[in-house]
Amino acid sequence: MLTIDGLQYSNWSREIFEQMHAGGVSAVHATLVYHENTRETLSRFGDWNRRFEEHSDLIMPVYEAADIERARESGRVGVFFGAQNCSPIEDDIDMIAVMRRLGLLIMQLTYNNQSLLATGCYESEDPGVTRFGRQAIEEMNRVGMIIDMSHSSERSTLDAIEVSSRPVIISHANPASFHPAKRNKSDTVLKAIAESGGLLGFSVYPFHLKDGPDCTLESFCNMVADTADLMGIDHIGIGTDLCQGQPQSVLDWMRNGRWSKQMDFGEGNKNNAGWPRPLSWFKDNRDFPTISEGLRQKGFSQEEIEKIMGRNWLQQLKIGTEPCT
């Protein structure tokens, strides 16, 4: 089975890469940066180049969809990169092509807050995609960088779908109808994502789940089935949002970047400021077969399971990242 995880930001180590192999992971969308600027983003690429060199028997970089096949053939996990904010391009449209060349295949237009491109899902007002945002979407379409609206708000997401000539994705979130969190998405948004040809990656981050860390596999798989009915079987995948082994400081960076002098607790609160307790049935990369088995129990066919577990993600990368010529 081709397994692709549509979002992780773990404290990368050889142990984690070995767990990916143990869990049958073929490729993973690794978050490269949250709020890093252009120069800082290059250093994150530098960190990954060192990992690719040191663990060349386990992982390899993915610059285009075909590299995922090459990774499988060579018995390695393919790693493709995304930014959770548009900070890598700063205010410079030329940085989109530069970052794409370096391997940034996916970029969120916002991370919770208002950005130069669009509005994040934590803002009270949502004026939609900005002037720069419209041109950035066009340029992302041109160079083959996938637009990810996981942390964006409703109107901005619908705007982005309208402006974009390529599919728009939500790499990691769940339907708000399943669990009403700011980060989860309305049926209106999910249908529009599917109509754009895009994809929703289901998150197993407890804040995105009904009953939080106590959400059962059965409940998760029911959500998958309901969403398949809503969006169609070709437009859903996995995007675990696994943040394995990260210290509190990383969570604080995600939530606060450099923008806040107060402590912003994001989806938590003052009395629940830390990482959530993980699910019993998904602790790390070795647990992907558990999800597959849950989907089988729910009644999905083998072909449907393969689409959800990886084939749909591969297809997104094929149609979303090939540069226009």
Next chain:
Amino acid sequence: MLTIDGLQYSNWSREIFEQMHAGGVSAVHATLVYHENTRETLSRFGDWNRRFEEHSDLIMPVYEAADIERARESGRVGVFFGAQNCSPIEDDIDMIAVMRRLGLLIMQLTYNNQSLLATGCYESEDPGVTRFGRQAIEEMNRVGMIIDMSHSSERSTLDAIEVSSRPVIISHANPASFHPAKRNKSDTVLKAIAESGGLLGFSVYPFHLKDGPDCTLESFCNMVADTADLMGIDHIGIGTDLCQGQPQSVLDWMRNGRWSKQMDFGEGNKNNAGWPRPLSWFKDNRDFPTISEGLRQKGFSQEEIEKIMGRNWLQQLKIGTEPCT
């Protein structure tokens, strides 16, 4: 005939790209930066991406030697990039792989002055390749970025050749025996370059020539013949150092960067501060056939002329830029 010019830094325009076509240029080593730091270098890549988009019928980027063949097949001029100083990597060894991925195929370790890596040809003392320099050379060897010592001093150049496991080049200079300029190279250096498997690109920048702007084509071709005797026919090429249409401000930037509050006149002087008067027989890219004809008159065979005009450069790119796996 495959014609490759081993260095230009012109005021790029459609007119110049058309002149390249008229002169039968297959590929050109374009200087991307002189003293730009990492972030600024990305903007220069951005400028070129715009040129590639706007003039996609005339030019295309070269990321590996095979792209030069692809450029020829598609009737375009291939552009490959080099930095005349190590400023794009700042103090960060990880930036070498990042810049290589972006298409920086060649980097000088120094530009006239002492750098973090080695000593430039204008310094009075030359302590040789630095601690960082040794590691940078190793990393450049690993990722396939060619080491160019055009603006470096004697000992540093010999050091670099000794440290490097790949050939070292001088993309644009002439033998000091032909014209004793600080930028021209001793026979010792030239022989060591050839022994490393590297190449000297002959400059037609008047400051590097005997009789300056009045140097004759015959005199130039005599120098080529003498150098072929010294280095071997496989280790010489062209590196015109053509800086067509550049304003005085660009010459000042080359010479002064951000390091000098006084005006440094480089190869000129206070009373001769500007661009030199060009040669009568080499004004722009349309004049490459004139050089070929001069070499023919001098008695070089067709095969030898093809090597000098481009084949040797292509071979350098083949052996110098393929990443180690």
